[in-house]
Amino acid sequence: MNAPQDLLRKEDLRLITGHGKFTADWSYDGMCYGYVIRSPYAHGLIKSINYQEVLSAPGVIRVITAEDIAAAGMKTLPTGATMQNLDGQNQILAPMPVLAIDRVRFVGQPIAMVIADTYENAKHAAELVQMDIEALEAVTDYDSARAVGAPQLHAQANGNLSIHYIRGDQAATEKAFEQATFVSSMGVKSQRLIGSPMELRAVLAKYDASSDTYIMHSPNQGMLGMLGALEHVTGIPKAQIDLQTQDVGGSFGVRSGAFSESALVMLGSKLIGKPVKWMGTRSEIFLSDWHGRGLELNGFIALDSHGKILGLRFENTADLGAYTCYFGSFIGARNVSITMNGVYDIPALSMSSELYFTNTVPVSAYRGAGRPDIAYAIERLIDHAAYEHGFDPIELRRKNFIQPNQFPYDNHIGSVYDCGEFDRLLNRALEMSDYKNFEQRRQKSLKNNKLRGIGLAYFLEASGAGTAPKDQVIGQFTEDGKLRIFAVTGASGQGHETSFSQIVHEKIGLANDHVEFVAGQSDKMMIGSGTGGSRTLYGAGSAVMNLCEQILEKSKPLAAQVLNTEESQLEFSHGVWKHTGSNQSCTISQLVQKTFTQGQPHPLNLTGEASSGATYPNGCHIAEVEIDPDTGVTEIIQYTAVDDVGVAISPVLVQGQIHGGIVQGIGQAFYEQAIYDASGQLLTGSFMDYAMPKVGCLMNIQTEKIEVPTKNNILGSKGVGESGCSGSLPTLSNAVINALRPRGITEMDMPYTPAKIWQALQNQ
Numbered sequence: 099m100n101a102p103q104d105l106l107r108k109e110d111l112r113l114i115t116g117h118g119k120f121t122a123d124w125s126y127d128g129m130c131y132g133y134v135i136r137s138p139y140a141h142g143l144i145k146s147i148n149y150q151e152v153l154s155a156p157g158v159i160r161v162i163t164a165e166d167i168a169a170a171g172m173k174t175l176p177t178g179a180t181m182q183n184l185d186g187q188n189q190i191l192a193p194m195p196v197l198a199i200d201r202v203r204f205v206g207q208p209i210a211m212v213i214a215d216t217y218e219n220a221k222h223a224a225e226l227v228q229m230d231i232e233a234l235e236a237v238t239d240y241d242s243a244r245a246v247g248a249p250q251l252h253a254q255a256n257g258n259l260s261i262h263y264i265r266g267d268q269a270a271t272e273k274a275f276e277q278a279t280f281v282s283s284m285g286v287k288s289q290r291l292i293g294s295p296m297e298l299r300a301v302l303a304k305y306d307a308s309s310d311t312y313i314m315h316s317p318n319q320g321m322l323g324m325l326g327a328l329e330h331v332t333g334i335p336k337a338q339i340d341l342q343t344q345d346v347g348g349s350f351g352v353r354s355g356a357f358s359e360s361a362l363v364m365l366g367s368k369l370i371g372k373p374v375k376w377m378g379t380r381s382e383i384f385l386s387d388w389h390g391r392g393l394e395l396n397g398f399i400a401l402d403s404h405g406k407i408l409g410l411r412f413e414n415t416a417d418l419g420a421y422t423c424y425f426g427s428f429i430g431a432r433n434v435s436i437t438m439n440g441v442y443d444i445p446a447l448s449m450s451s452e453l454y455f456t457n458t459v460p461v462s463a464y465r466g467a468g469r470p471d472i473a474y475a476i477e478r479l480i481d482h483a484a485y486e487h488g489f490d491p492i493e494l495r496r497k498n499f500i501q502p503n504q505f506p507y508d509n510h511i512g513s514v515y516d517c518g519e520f521d522r523l524l525n526r527a528l529e530m531s532d533y534k535n536f537e538q539r540r541q542k543s544l545k546n547n548k549l550r551g552i553g554l555a556y557f558l559e560a561s562g563a564g565t566a567p568k569d570q571v572i573g574q575f576t577e578d579g580k581l582r583i584f585a586v587t588g589a590s591g592q593g594h595e596t597s598f599s600q601i602v603h604e605k606i607g608l609a610n611d612h613v614e615f616v617a618g619q620s621d622k623m624m625i626g627s628g629t630g631g632s633r634t635l636y637g638a639g640s641a642v643m644n645l646c647e648q649i650l651e652k653s654k655p656l657a658a659q660v661l662n663t664e665e666s667q668l669e670f671s672h673g674v675w676k677h678t679g680s681n682q683s684c685t686i687s688q689l690v691q692k693t694f695t696q697g698q699p700h701p702l703n704l705t706g707e708a709s710s711g712a713t714y715p716n717g718c719h720i721a722e723v724e725i726d727p728d729t730g731v732t733e734i735i736q737y738t739a740v741d742d743v744g745v746a747i748s749p750v751l752v753q754g755q756i757h758g759g760i761v762q763g764i765g766q767a768f769y770e771q772a773i774y775d776a777s778g779q780l781l782t783g784s785f786m787d788y789a790m791p792k793v794g795c796l797m798n799i800q801t802e803k804i805e806v807p808t809k810n811n812i813l814g815s816k817g818v819g820e821s822g823c824s825g826s827l828p829t830l831s832n833a834v835i836n837a838l839r840p841r842g843i844t845e846m847d848m849p850y851t852p853a854k855i856w857q858a859l860q861n862q
Contacts (some may be wrong), residue, residue, distance in 0.1 A: 106750060108507040108610055109595045118345040118629065121300040124315045126373040129302075130159060132363055134222035134376070135210040135227050137202035140236035140457035140778020141249065143560060144200055144209075144229070152212055157219030158368050162211040162362050164197040168367050172196055176330050176355060178424035178462075181431045181453075189261040190637040192231070192252040192455060194421035196331065196358045203230065203420035204457050206385030207779055213364040213374055236457035236778035240394070242413045243454040251455045260418055260454045265432035266411075266438075266448030266511050274409025274460055276447040278400035282483035287847045288471040288827075290392040290417065290772040291765075292788060295590070297347025298383055303363040311338045312364055316599055317346040318586050319353045320628015321618045323565070327356035332364055336620070343618035351588035352387050352761075354630060355424050381433030384783050389772055390464020392417035393430060395475035400446075405489045407498045408445035412438055416453045419460035426461040427453060433468030436452065436513045439522045440476040441558045441716060442498040447511050457778045463630065465762055466820040470827050471560035477555035477678045477828030480842070481835070487784050495556055496521060503778060510571035515714045517806050520556060523740045527554070531738040537720070548736075551837025555828035558716040560629020561817025568709040569626040569641040573649065575700040579687030580612045583642060586626030588617035592819065593757070597635055597748045598642050601813075605646035606653075606686050607673010620708040625707070632817025634800065635747060637710045645706025652666045653689055660684055662690050664721060710811035716819060717741035719760075719825035721833040726792055727841075730856030732834060739801045739825060744808045744816035752818050756801050761824020766789040767830040767848050 112118055149161045174193035179681075181189045198209050210227070214220035237251070243258040251258050269608045275281060295317075302315040312334070318324040321343065325336040346353065359376045366374040378386070393416050400409040416430025430453045438449055484491035499520040500507050507515045528534070536552045543550035574582040583598060599613040627637055639754040650670065657675035661682045668675055676683040682690070694700055720738045725731070739756055746752045769789035773781045782788040808815030827848070834850050835843070843862045846854065 105596060105600060105610065105748065107593045107596045108599060109593065111594050113345065117812045119567065120297050120345050120347055121302060121315045121317055122377050124302050126304050126476045127418060129373040129375055130213050130215055130370065131215065131217040131220050132211045132213050132359070132366055132374050132376040133224045134208050134359060134382070135212065135224050137198060137205060137207040137209055139202055139231055139233045140238065141234040142202050142231040143234065144202065144231055145423065146200065146230045147209065148228040149210070151228070152223045155219065155223035155226055157214040157216055158215045158223045159215065161634060162213065162366055164195070166365060166849065167196045171333050173331055173333065175358065175423055176327050176798065176834065177422045181263050181427050183261060184264050187261065187745045189427060189735055190255045190259070191372055191422045192255060192266055193516050194423050194460060196361045199263050202332070204459055205780060206459065211366060213366045214371060217377070227768065232266070236777050238458055238774040238776065239455040240417050243456045243567070246766065247646040255455055255524050260422060260427065260453040261431065263451045263453065264449070265435045267446060268448045270434045271409045271411050271445040275398070275400045278408050279403040279707050280401040280483070280487040281398065282479065282486050283396070283398045284479045284482045284580065284845065285394065285396040286475050286478050287472060288393045289848060291390045291464060291767070291770050292384055292772050293350045293352035293387055293390055294790065295348030295350060295352065298378045298380060299357065299387060300375070300377040301360045301363050302373065302375040303367040305364070305367040307371065311340065312367070314339055314341045316341070316343065316360060317353050317590070318343055318588060318618070318628070319349050319590060319630055321620050322586050322626065323354055323628045324356060326621060328360060331361045332358060339620065341618065341620040343588055346588060346590035349629070351390065351463045351467060351630065353590060354463055356629065372457040381784060382446065384788070385780060386459060388423060388462035389459050390461065391471065392461045393434065393471050395434065395471060397475050397479040399479055399483050401483065401487065407442055407444050410439060410444050412449045414449065414451040417456050417458065417461055418453050421454060421460045423464040425459035425467060429463065429468040429819060431624055434472045435511055436560050437469060437475065438472055438511060439509045440473065441500055441518065441556050443500045443504065449511070452461055453790040458774055465759070466559065466823045469820060470763070470824040472830065473557040473559060473824045474827040477557065478831055482831045485839070487796055492554065496524065516808055516810055518716055518742065519804065519806050520559070520716065523742060523804055524556060525717045526736055526804065527720050527740040530802060531720040532738065533720060543724055544607070547727065549727055549837040549841070551723070551725070551833045551835070552720065552722050552829065553829050553833025553836055554717045554718070554720045554833055556716070557824045557827060557828065558714055558822060559824045561713045561715060561820070562633040564633055564637055565626035566625050566627045568707050569637045570624045570705055571641040571645055572622055572637060573645045574703045575579055575690045577691070577829060579690040580614065581608055582614045582616055583842050584616050584619060584622045584624065585638045586624050587629045587638045592629065592634065593748070593751045595633060597751055598639060600748050601639055601642045605643065608686055612687055620759055632715070632819035636713060636811040636813050636815040639747065639815065640708035640710050640813050641706045644708045645704055647702045648706060649686065649702050652704070653686055656693055656701065657684060658690055660689055661668040708812055713744065713808050713810050713814040713816035715741065715743050715821050717821055719829040721829045722830065723833045723837055725837045725855060725857050728852070730852035730859065732850060732855065733800070734764070734796045737796060737799045738805060739799065741801070741821050742804050742806045742816065743816035743818040743821065745805055746803055747815060749812065752803060753801055755818045757799055757820045759820060760799060761791050762794065763823045763826025763830065765829060768850050771849050774845035
């Protein structure tokens with residue numbers, strides 16, 4: 099490929115001028131509106147529910163109840179990936195019903211849907227419902243869930259335990275600790291978070307009785323994942339659902355599958371014979387979108403007298419929420435284990451994770467889905483061990499890096515890393531951050547009564563291998579020589595239109611405005627994964643690359659025909675077929691226009707496909723912070739990120755992804771936390787209580803990429819979407835603790851709020 103170009107995002111003009119089309123923008127004649135009646139209790143027995151006044155309210159057409167769901171033969175929401183232990187122990191599952199049956203298990207759980215002619219009438223009518231629910235004692239975190247005598251949430255899950263997941267070589271790890279000169283341990287919590295896409299969740303269904311089919315509109319991360327979930331829940335074959343998604347305003351993992359509302363509007367539309375739309379409010383999203391994180395990771399590290407790591411062990415606990423939904427189990431078990439050695443050559447590893455049910459919203463994927471959490475835990479533990487036993491934290495890392503000649507490297511716990519140059523990235527990050535002169539800056543801060551700290555972390559994460567065996571894209575040319583590319587994966591802000599156009603431009607020379615990317619059209623039968631695990635660029639992008647290679651090959655005889663010459667007389671350069679013996683030439687676009695037959699598919703209409711394995715993006719990040727001890731306020735002075743993302747197709751998009759991930763990490767490090775009280779009420783139910791990072795929270799991010807190409811896909815690219823998040827959690831945490839360490843503070847959980855820091859300083 100030619101050198102990557104620093105193109106700006108081609109979709110931005112449409113989006114920032116209000117010309118995007120999101121789910122709430124779709125409407126149909128005669129459309130009605132649904133409003134969900136939700137549980138006000140975290141745990142309770144449903145004695146009775148009276149809908150008489152609701153049904154008599156103005157505009158109300160129907161109330162969908164659990165009995166209607168059962169009559170329609172609907173199933174529970176998908177559990178997604180399930181876990182099995184080394185000894186064959188199966189996970190205890192508790193799938194979530196579309197509507198609560200007999201018992202509610204979290205505040206906000208759907209109980210019924212009111213359908214009316216307007217949204218306001220549906221909402222007002224819902225307030226008239228009379229519910230007799232016997233409140234029961236709730237458990238709202240894993241500590242209370244596993245306590246002796248705790249309420250039992252599901253009969254099949256003794257002690258509310260879903261699975262005790264074990265991986266690694268426990269005997270070898272135990273022996274390593276017996277032989278160690280130094281041992282350190284550290285526990286960290288990755289607090290429960292609420293995904294906050296700009297586009298609120300919404301779904302619209304229109305049933306056609308004559309064909310027994312549905313048109314559906316819903317934000318999602320890939321049409322096949324959403325269709326599969328809808329088929330699983332409703333029993334309606336995917337072929338009968340025309341899923342249409344244009345723009346999606348953010349996902350961060352929470353748009354990977356169907357929710358209860360999807361099934362409710364489908365059933366509602368069929369029962370009343372009209373289109374039905376449901377649009378969630380921000381408060382409903384806080385209560386009912388899957389939450390993220392909710393982990394506690396306790397690490398133990400064994401070192402010899404020279405600082406060589408002999409063994410590493412983790413004992414973790416994860417909060418599943420009330421039900422096993424989608425990827426919650428996957429995160430708390432598999433995803434926190436596959437890269438638990440980070441970038442270090444460690445001969446003995448073992449991990450155990452206990453996953454518990456609680457009376458809270460189910461937990462599922464959220465940016466990074468377990469990888470930022472384990473990176474955070476490893477790098478805090480390395481820093482802690484270095485200071486505890488008198489090692490330089492940088493040299494301790496360098497001494498234990500996997501060396502380039504050790505690749506491919508089997509990490510002994512399920513992953514084989516293919517490449518990496520960790521020393522090189524570390525050296526560049528140290529240089530860019532002016533690490534060596536930090537002490538001078540610290541002394542200057544002290545003169546101003548400020549505590550200055552510097553934090554370094556080196557992370558490695560596994561981007562997604564995908565849920566499909568391969569990725570396909572369909573390319574179709576139009577009469578004017580433009581190429582439309584259809585794919586499974588849908589963008590939610592990442593810039594797919596730009597990056598795929600750039601691959602096409604660099605391979606076959608089509609101008610960027612001659613390439614259109616179309617996602618989420620379920621009438622195009624394709625195989626592929628949705629966007630998730632930072633894999634779209636190298637997954638679907640490799641399929642685009644394969645499409646271009648085929649176009650190039652099959653365009654040669656057409657070019658010979660158009661230029662009236664032999665194929666042997668042709669050469670292709672910079673997007674143009676040229677006749678070597680004359681000045682005759684034509685571009686791919688011109689070739690299509692000259693050979694287009696009205697009403698016939700063009701011979702260059704082709705399907706590209708590629709199989710791509712997981713990649714291992716990594717990076718060294720360094721943050722410098724300054725804390726005001728009088729207020730506890732932390733200012734991030736500078737953030738340096740040096741990342742290996744393999745071959746960067748779109749440098750501007752890569753930088754944007756790194757920036758976005760870092761800022762999301764800043765949110766977790768300093769602001770965000772979902773808090774339930776002991777009765778299971780969500781105390782952080784709006785942006786008044788749930789703080790988010792804002793413009794101005796970080797003024798100086800400097801990034802640089804060092805490309806170490808992977809051979810796991812034909813582009814040589816690695817995932818990037820979750821790198822910033824994986825790197826920033828440990829980096830910022832190490833910086834904060836570094837600033838506080840002179841005052842005797844060596845441990846603290848996120849978020850590092852001013853109140854928490856101020857109180858910790860007062861306690862010294």
